[in-house]
Amino acid sequence: MSPIQQRFPAGPDVEVADLLAAVTAEPEGGRLKVGDPRIVDFIVKFARKLLAPATARRFPELASLGFFLRRGEITKALAGLETTGDELRFPRGLVFHVPPANVDTIFVYSWALSALAGNPNVVRISARSAGAAETVIACLNEALAEADPIVAQTQRMVTYGRDEAVTSALSAACDLRVIWGGDRSVAEIRKSPIAPHARDLTFPDRASFAAISVDGWANATPEQRRDAATGFYNDSYWFDQAACSSPRTLFWVGDEAAAQVGRTEFLALLGEVVAAKHFVVEPAMAVQKRVSAYGVAAEGHATAIHFNGNAVATLELSDPADVPREWLGVGTFPQATLTGLDEFVRIAERKDQTFSHFGFQREELVEFAHALAGRGIDRIVPFGSALSFAAVWDGYDLLSEFSRLTTVTG
Numbered sequence: 001m002s003p004i005q006q007r008f009p010a011g012p013d014v015e016v017a018d019l020l021a022a023v024t025a026e027p028e029g030g031r032l033k034v035g036d037p038r039i040v041d042f043i044v045k046f047a048r049k050l051l052a053p054a055t056a057r058r059f060p061e062l063a064s065l066g067f068f069l070r071r072g073e074i075t076k077a078l079a080g081l082e083t084t085g086d087e088l089r090f091p092r093g094l095v096f097h098v099p100p101a102n103v104d105t106i107f108v109y110s111w112a113l114s115a116l117a118g119n120p121n122v123v124r125i126s127a128r129s130a131g132a133a134e135t136v137i138a139c140l141n142e143a144l145a146e147a148d149p150i151v152a153q154t155q156r157m158v159t160y161g162r163d164e165a166v167t168s169a170l171s172a173a174c175d176l177r178v179i180w181g182g183d184r185s186v187a188e189i190r191k192s193p194i195a196p197h198a199r200d201l202t203f204p205d206r207a208s209f210a211a212i213s214v215d216g217w218a219n220a221t222p223e224q225r226r227d228a229a230t231g232f233y234n235d236s237y238w239f240d241q242a243a244c245s246s247p248r249t250l251f252w253v254g255d256e257a258a259a260q261v262g263r264t265e266f267l268a269l270l271g272e273v274v275a276a277k278h279f280v281v282e283p284a285m286a287v288q289k290r291v292s293a294y295g296v297a298a299e300g301h302a303t304a305i306h307f308n309g310n311a312v313a314t315l316e317l318s319d320p321a322d323v324p325r326e327w328l329g330v331g332t333f334p335q336a337t338l339t340g341l342d343e344f345v346r347i348a349e350r351k352d353q354t355f356s357h358f359g360f361q362r363e364e365l366v367e368f369a370h371a372l373a374g375r376g377i378d379r380i381v382p383f384g385s386a387l388s389f390a391a392v393w394d395g396y397d398l399l400s401e402f403s404r405l406t407t408v409t410g
Helices: 016-024 037-050 053-058 060-068 071-079 106-116 132-146 149-154 164-173 183-189 214-219 222-241 256-276 283-298 341-347 362-372
Strands: 004-008 011-014 087-091 095-098 121-124 155-159 176-180 199-203 207-213 247-253 302-308 312-317 332-338 352-358 379-382 403-407
Touching (some): 011 016, 016 155, 037 060, 037 071, 037 132, 037 149, 060 132, 071 106, 106 121, 121 164, 149 155, 214 256, 222 247, 222 352, 256 312, 283 302, 283 332
Parallel strands (some): 095 121, 095 176, 176 199, 247 332, 312 332
Antiparallel strands (some): 004 011, 004 155, 087 403, 302 312
């Protein structure tokens, strides 16, 4: 079993047994509680570093993370954990997080919510993580200088290679294991058993979609249409459209002829946004997009393909129900027209996660959610919010999952 690299708190490589002994030892200042002020204060100071103008300009996704971790947002989230009567809420125990490498910030959301629930945590950070993830680690270590010592004792972020022995040791010791990634990653991690009392919280492969109301688009102002294109760009191009909540297919809902007019306008605006953002598609990605797009067409799922440079590719689906759920490359958008949202209800599968929208009335969306009735889609959000993380994710109330209830009657 190889030593593991300590990223936060920064330190020398450590044996997994020594790491577990340290993180689970009885803290001098007393065990953490749900909403422990020592953790809250640390996370708030960390969030301020993420919101520093230089950091936010370089990595806009870190500004969203910093906003999510502001004191006011934390207070609102923790208020949902308040109990009454016979119920008392406590931390769940040691939590082992295995986040994906392709979304640099997801490990922070997972860790922060678990820490706010009062848990000691071990987070595995992929060696392939870079950019925003490195900045996050640096900000965490800077904030540690002003933190209560219990933070350094109970919260650890580490990097190690494909060492099944290390993963098995951490899995055997945890009370909750949180696995983010594709189906294959989940299956691979699950080869390492957890204790009988422990449980897994998994976030496997998901697919997400976007929809524009034809009538809503026609009635929108030029400013609203440009904002929609900008929001769609943010949802799609951050993380190279590889995040589980990034839209994979764009549906137009309404009259077919009017939808064609709307598509032309929308794609022109999207092209302008992409150009203004100076988004560059690397040659390997450009090849990937063409291979994927022509592959979809070769299988009979698309009747037409259009490339607007390397940044935007659209495919006309032969059948709206034949939507590709796999990643096709950043800026690749299959399109189809639906007569109504009820058509999508027949398309939805349990693995479908986020439905981002523009131009619909709230009543339409609520009716749509009731029609889905849990068969698929866990989030229905406006354009620009697909990647906005929330304490309820994939249908799980994470703070509740990271804590446990004890009932007392007498």
